[in-house]
Amino acid sequence: MSEQTPSTTTRVIDGKLAAERVRQEVAVAVAERRTRGLRAPGLATVLVGADPASAVYVRNKRKAAEGAGIISVHHELPAETTTAELLACVAALNVDDTVDGILVQLPLPKHIDEHAVLVAITPAKDVDGFHPDNVARLAMGLKGGFVPCTPLGCLRLLDDEGVTLAGLHAVVVGRSNIVGKPMASLLLQRDATVTIAHSKTKNLAELTRSADIVVAAVGRVKMLGREHIKPGAIVIDVGINRGADGKLCGDVDFDAIQGIALAATPVPGGVGPMTIAMLLQNTLTSFDRATGSLTSTAKKAP
Ligand code: NAP
Ligand code: L37
Numbered sequence: 001m002s003e004q005t006p007s008t009t010t011r012v013i014d015g016k017l018a019a020e021r022v023r024q025e026v027a028v029a030v031a032e033r034r035t036r037g038l039r040a041p042g043l044a045t046v047l048v049g050a051d052p053a054s055a056v057y058v059r060n061k062r063k064a065a066e067g068a069g070i071i072s073v074h075h076e077l078p079a080e081t082t083t084a085e086l087l088a089c090v091a092a093l094n095v096d097d098t099v100d101g102i103l104v105q106l107p108l109p110k111h112i113d114e115h116a117v118l119v120a121i122t123p124a125k126d127v128d129g130f131h132p133d134n135v136a137r138l139a140m141g142l143k144g145g146f147v148p149c150t151p152l153g154c155l156r157l158l159d160d161e162g163v164t165l166a167g168l169h170a171v172v173v174g175r176s177n178i179v180g181k182p183m184a185s186l187l188l189q190r191d192a193t194v195t196i197a198h199s200k201t202k203n204l205a206e207l208t209r210s211a212d213i214v215v216a217a218v219g220r221v222k223m224l225g226r227e228h229i230k231p232g233a234i235v236i237d238v239g240i241n242r243g244a245d246g247k248l249c250g251d252v253d254f255d256a257i258q259g260i261a262l263a264a265t266p267v268p269g270g271v272g273p274m275t276i277a278m279l280l281q282n283t284l285t286s287f288d289r290a291t292g293s294l295t296s297t298a299k300k301a302p
Contacts, residue, residue, distance in 0.1 A: 008259060009258070009259065010257060010258045010259060010260065010261045010262065010263060010264055011262065011263035011264075012263070012264065012265075012266055013157055013160075013161060013234075013236075013263050013264060013265045013266075013270060014269065015153075015157060015265055015266075015269055015270040015271055015272065015273045015274045016269045016273045018156065018157055018160055018273075018274060018277075019153075019273035019274050019276065019277035020273075020277075022156065022274070022277035022278065022280070022281060023064060023067065023068055023277050023280060025281075026068045026070075026277075026280040026281055026283075026284050027067065027068040027069055029284055030068055030069035030070060030284065031069060033287070033288075033291075033293055034069065036293070038291055038293060039098065039291075040069055040070060040071045041069075041070045041071070041100045041101075041283050041284055041286070041287035042070065042071045042072075042073060042096075042098045042099045042100050042101070042283075042287075043061075043062075043065045043070050043071070043072055043073070043099070043100065043101040043103065043127070043279070043280075043283045044072075044073045044074075044075065044093045044096075044099045044101065044102045044103070045058050045061060045062055045072065045073070045074050045075070045103050045105065046074075046075045046077065046086070046089060046090070046093075046102070046103065046104045046105065047074070047075070047076050047077070047105050048077045048078075048079065048081050048086060048104075048105075048108055048109060048112065049077075049078070049079035049081075049108075049109045050079060051107065053240075054105045054106075054107070057105065057276075058074070058103075058105050060276055061103065061276050061279055062074055064276045064277070064279075064280055065279075065280060065283065068280050070280060070283055070284075071098070073093075073098075073099065075089055075093075077089065079109050080109075081109070081112070082111075082112075083111075083112050083113045083116055083117065086104070086108075086112060086117055087116065087117065087120050090102065090104065090117060090120045090121055091120065093125070094120075094121070094122040094125065099125065100125060100127075100283055100286040100287040100290055101125055101127035101279070101282060101283035101286050102121050102122075102125045102126065102127065103127060103128055103279065104117055104118070104121065104128075106178070118130045118131055118132075119131060119132065123145070123146075124286065124289065124290070125286060126146050127146055127149075127279060127282040127283050127286055128146070128148060128149065128178075128279075128282075129145065129146040129147050129148040129149070129152075129182065129282070130148065130177070130178065133145065134146045134147075135177070135182075138182055138185050138186070139185055141189055146282050146285070146286070147182060147186065147282075148178055148179070148182045149274075149275045149276075149278040149279045149282060150178065150179050150183075150217075150238060150271060150274075150275045150278075151179060151182040151183035151185075151186050152186070152278040152281075152282075153271055153274025153275050153277065153278045154183060154186075154215060154236045154238065154271055154274070155183075155186050155187075155190075156274060156278065157236060157265065157270075157271070157274060158213070158234065158236070161234065161263060163213070163234060165187060165190040165191060165192040165213070166190065166191035166192070167191065167192070167193070168192050168193070168212040168213055169192070169193045169195070169210060169211050169212050169213070170184075170187045170192040170193070170194050170195070170211060170212065170213040170214075170215065171194075171195045171196075171197060171207055171208050171210070171211035171213070171214050171215070172184045172187070172194065172195070172196050172197070172215045172217065173197045173198075173201075173204070173208065173214070173215065173216045173217065173218055173224070173251070174196075174197075174198065174215075174216070174217035174218045174219075174238070175196050175198045176217065179217035179238055180196060180198075180215075180217050181196070183215050183217065183238075184196050187213070187215075192213065195207060195211070204228070205227045205228045208224065208228040208229065208230075209227070209228060209229065209230050210230065211230060211233055212230070212232075212233055212234065213233065213234050213235075213236070214228070214229065214233055214234070214235045214236070214252075215236045215238065216235070216236070216237050216238060216239055216250065216251035216252050217238035217239065217251070218239055218251045219239055219240075219241060219251065220239070220241065220251055221239075221241045221242075221243050221244070221249055221251075222241075222243070222249060222250070222251070222252065222253035222254075222256075223251050223252075224251055224252045224253065224257075225252075225253045225256045225257070226253075226256045226257055226260055229257050229260050229261050230260075231260050232261075232262045233260075233261050233262065234261065234262055234263050234264070235252055235257060235261045235263070235264035235265070236264075236265050236270075236271065237250035237251055237252040237254070237264065237265050237266075237267050237270055237271065238250075238251070238271045239251030239252070239267065240267060240268075240272060241267075248267055248268050249267055250265075250266075250267030250270070252264065252267075254266055254267070
């Protein structure tokens with residue numbers, strides 16, 4: 001991580017492999033609970049309308065849940081669904097004792113009141129961590145809530161890299177409620193010095209060049225290049241974009257930062273798979289709280 005000695009090769013942080021490991025950990029934990037005679041954990045997914053990317057993500061989330069022994073209940077509602085109808089669906093899931101986690105995939109069709117829906121999900125089953133109670137818990141550093149899956153996955157990748165975050169300068173590019181802000185809270189909680197950049201930030205390259213850790217969550221094709229990265233920095237690319245060639249790519253120009261960054265996540269195969277793995281972990285945490293079956297094998301929420 002020294003500024004003077006740029007690494008010659010940039011390590012690829014393999015999110016796919018790390019995600020498989022987390023999924024396996026969850027599968028083992030679920031099996032252990034079944035041997036104790038407990039029911040299987042349940043995850044309810046709700047998809048409204050036909051956004052193709054959302055449909056892929058939800059399908060992958062359900063498949064991953066089932067692979068770990070979690071029962072997946074899926075509700076697919078037409079694009080014309082009203083806010084009231086969606087709220088009724090959420091209300092039923094809130095009181096269903098077989099459901100530990102409720103995930104309403106975003107974005108919702110424009111006519112639906114997204115805030116009303118997120119607030120309606122009971123915080124104890126809010127495995128996405130989007131309910132204001134859970135947002136507040138994270139901001140205040142209180143345990144017992146849920147942290148959004150994508151930033152939680154980024155943190156896990158940094159932990160797996162063996163990075164000690166205390167005292168490092170982390171720059172988070174993007175300030176959304178689902179990625180940028182919770183990511184900044186998590187890094188701050190680990191004693192990093194955190195800067196959040198956004199569309200009004202001046203001299204972005206100068207700022208990110210002072211970072212030991214860069215987390216890019218913008219949604220713009222390869223917007224961070226070699227001029228944005230300090231030699232030896234670690235780069236976490238959350239962006240999922242379609243490039244001009246029609247292929248998936250991140251917010252970071254992965255090829256351009258080779259030999260500069262110490263390590264970086266690719267897209268695909270970086271943060272995306274970790275988002276899904278952390279959803280399973282949050283669902284297990286919710287199950288353990290509901291059944292009072294926390295053991296040493298259960299992962300604590302940070
Ligand atoms: P979002 O809500 O659109 O937020 C984008 C953020 O980027 C905003 O804060 C925006 O600033 C900032 N921004 C835009 N242009 C900028 C610029 N030129 N310089 C600096 N900042 C700029 O997006 P999101 O939901 O956080 O998602 C970000 C990306 O991550 C997307 O590509 C999304 O598909 C992807 N994503 C991936 C996963 C995963 O699991 N890998 C999960 C969720 C999202 P303002 O606030 O000033 O507008
Ligand atoms: N928890 N996450 C939660 N709730 C939401 O409402 N929108 C949303 C959300 N975002 C989300 O699920 N993002 C996401 C993004 C990418 C992947 C998974 C989830 C993913 O698996 N990406 C793969 C590529 C998948 C593909 O081929 O399209 C990757 O390797 O990055």
